[in-house]
Amino acid sequence: MFMSIIFEVLTSISYWENLCLFISKISAALTSVTHGCLGWINLLAPCVQTVPSYLPKSFSNGAINLTNYWGSFSLLGVLCGAVIIWQCCFRAVLRKESLGAGHIHEESPAVPICLKFLLRKCSEGTECPEHHCFLPYHWQYNVSSGVEWKNFSEKDNLALEKLYCDVNVEGPVKLNLAQAIASDGKTLPPWECEVSIDVNSMTLSLKPTAGICAAGYGSGKLRRFATPPCSTNPGHPLSTNWRWYWEDNGGVWCMYEKDHLGRNLQELIEHAFLEGLKQNETDYTFNFKVKAHEYYLVFHSEKGMHQVNMQYGTKRKVKRRPERFISPEEMTVFKR
Numbered sequence: 001m002f003m004s005i006i007f008e009v010l011t012s013i014s015y016w017e018n019l020c021l022f023i024s025k026i027s028a029a030l031t032s033v034t035h036g037c038l039g040w041i042n043l044l045a046p047c048v049q050t051v052p053s054y055l056p057k058s059f060s061n062g063a064i065n066l067t068n069y070w071g072s073f074s075l076l077g078v079l080c081g082a083v084i085i086w087q088c089c090f091r092a093v094l095r096k097e098s099l100g101a102g103h104i105h106e107e108s109p110a111v112p113i114c115l116k117f118l119l120r121k122c123s124e125g126t127e128c129p130e131h132h133c134f135l136p137y138h139w140q141y142n143v144s145s146g147v148e149w150k151n152f153s154e155k156d157n158l159a160l161e162k163l164y165c166d167v168n169v170e171g172p173v174k175l176n177l178a179q180a181i182a183s184d185g186k187t188l189p190p191w192e193c194e195v196s197i198d199v200n201s202m203t204l205s206l207k208p209t210a211g212i213c214a215a216g217y218g219s220g221k222l223r224r225f226a227t228p229p230c231s232t233n234p235g236h237p238l239s240t241n242w243r244w245y246w247e248d249n250g251g252v253w254c255m256y257e258k259d260h261l262g263r264n265l266q267e268l269i270e271h272a273f274l275e276g277l278k279q280n281e282t283d284y285t286f287n288f289k290v291k292a293h294e295y296y297l298v299f300h301s302e303k304g305m306h307q308v309n310m311q312y313g314t315k316r317k318v319k320r321r322p323e324r325f326i327s328p329e330e331m332t333v334f335k336r
């Protein structure tokens with residue numbers, strides 16, 4: 001096919017005007033040959049077609065001779081080289097620009113926040129499979145009827161994280177958001193709706209404020225992206241150090257400590273929890289013993305988590321929370 005195109009072109013080239021066609025066809029032939037392994041060469045054809053003013057004077061003499069023919073090949077080689085160099089430079093600039101930009105993989109919410117990006121060391125840019133967020137946590141909401149998730153403003157993102165890291169926060173909390181809430185194409189400004197956040201059930205509800213004649217705004221869902229847990233990235237300063245708590249009779253949240261064999265229950269529970277997630281389990285348990293008492297802990301993705309005493313059947317609420325809140329000021333130290 002390549003040779004037939006060459007022959008066709010050679011017999012048709014007599015005048016300067018045909019030279020453009022010649023270069024164009026050669027370019028098209030090269031493109032078809034290299035298509036599949038060099039996708040970028042597709043740009044050759046339009047580029048070559050726009051460069052007749054660069055041709056040397058020898059090409060404008062009328063009938064083409066062999067010198068001109070090979071000259072055109074040389075010129076085509078130069079043009080190909082120029083296009084390749086231009087593409088490499090252009091891609092390098094784009095890549096450099098993308099390195100500092102954040103992104104969320106909406107289609108893969110379970111992937112972690114990129115630790116390298118937080119330390120300004122990720123060189124993959126938009127091609128990185130992990131979320132590129134500027135803090136080790138990132139909150140989103142969804143109050144639409146579809147699947148569209150929206151980001152919170154930086155100020156509201158911090159407010160939600162503070163609530164979440166405080167294990168004593170129970171039930172819905174009224175939050176004066178700094179931002180408007182987007183819902184099904186509408187924008188609800190902060191003065192028009194009262195927002196309640198529940199970081200335990202990961203929900204939010206919207207009510208019209210007094211004086212505003214509007215129908216009930218309904219409710220929505222929350223989700224939080226996190227860095228990988230410490231158990232899988234030990235030693236990294238921005239891995240999430242999860243802590244497990246149970247609620248005693250007085251409503252005090254206590255951290256799990258040691259089991260009857262002196263093993264660290266924080267590690268054992270975290271390991272069991274992550275194993276279930278890995279297997280895509282939505283309802284699974286972990287058995288353990290403290291002193292003479294035996295318990296099982298229920299991990300349920302919708303009903304929440306709780307602990308049950310096997311002998312008495314006593315049920316207690318359980319929470320998993322980050323060890324502490326990390327402020328943006330603290331992040332500047334890590335980025336140095």
Ligand SMILES: [Zn+2]
Nearest residue numbers: 114117122128
């Ligand atoms: Zn990355």
